[in-house]
Amino acid sequence: MVPSIETIASLGENESLRRTISRLNLATNALVGPGDDSAVVAAPDGRFCVTTDTMVEGHDFRLDWSSGFDLGWKAIASNVADVAAMGAKPTALVVALCAPGNTEVAWLEAFADGLREACLALAPEAAVVGGDLTTAQQVFIAVTAHGDLEGRQPVLRSGARPGDVLAVGGTLGKAAAGLALLESGNRDAIASYDELVGVQLRPQPPINLGVAAGLAGATAMLDLSDGLSRDLARLCKASGVSANIESNALQGYQAMLEQAAQAIGANEVNWVLHGGEDHSLLATFSPEVQLPRGFKRIGTIESAGEPSLRLDGHPLEIGGWDSTR
Secondary structure: OOOOEEEEEHHHHHHHHHHOOOOOOOOOOOEEEEEEEOEEEEOOOOOOOEEEEEEOOOOOEOOOOOOOOHHHHHHHHHHHHHOOOOOEEEEEEEEEEEEEOOOOOHHHHHHHHHHHHHHHHOOOOEEEEEEEEEEOOOOOEEEEEEEEEOOOOOHHHHHOOOOOEEEOOOOHHHHHHHHHHHHHHHHHHHHHOOOOOOHHHOOOOOHHHHHHHHOOOOOEEEOOOOOHHHHHHHHHHHHHEEEEOOOOHHHHHHHEEEEEEEHOOOHHHHHHOOOOOOOOEEEEEEOOOOOOOEEEEEEEEEOOOOOEEEEEEEEEEOOOOOOOO
């Protein structure tokens, strides 16, 4: 007799949650963790950052590309990057998962493993402290993340000033390249550039650079989730300034993507300027400040007034990802 496959529906909510929770790591600041109606988390600063994000099957990911582990990892990465972009340290997350009732519990366990391993790799003092599990016709993931400012002022999008240096901490274009490779269906290219595909499926945001930027006096910062041009436009609008990107500063990012672009007939420049989901940090600093290690200058903030973007002094059209489309 062939053993039956355990699913969310066959085990029920309580047992499915028990198996999930047992695979998670513990948050250092959680006074009460998963299992009660609410978690209790310490906030030594008296303030905390909070952010939320959703991932929807068919819109944000495909199950034939992403494993349960991949989605757990990506759910953590995209949210702790938003916390880091405020100059805060990620501390605790809650995760709500909707999935079809016939979803195998092994997939659910892999999802929990992805949550745990991403926390340990990207934000070791943070952990999932609660959430919800229910059934739906497709997979839907919602995450809320919290962060500790540790007595520092938050770094907002609205603080950039004319003359500031524009800098990136992390990668540009790699996740977009990985997505384009997957969309191409070119198995040889996907196998040859699996590192780029890996950045798309399991982003590696430089979370520690958020605190480093705050300590160095960053005047503005945000998470590059929707592409350099689109997110920089948001920073400029919030700050009431214009920005100029220097193309020679982008050549290193482009060089790492050139061969992959040739393999599928794509343009690596578009990936760097407009590709999203690297979850790197875009920040501005006073020109007198020494950039924290890990940040690279890519341009300058220019005159106040009507926000605009330029590349080497020429108007730059905004591209990138719009989550409402």
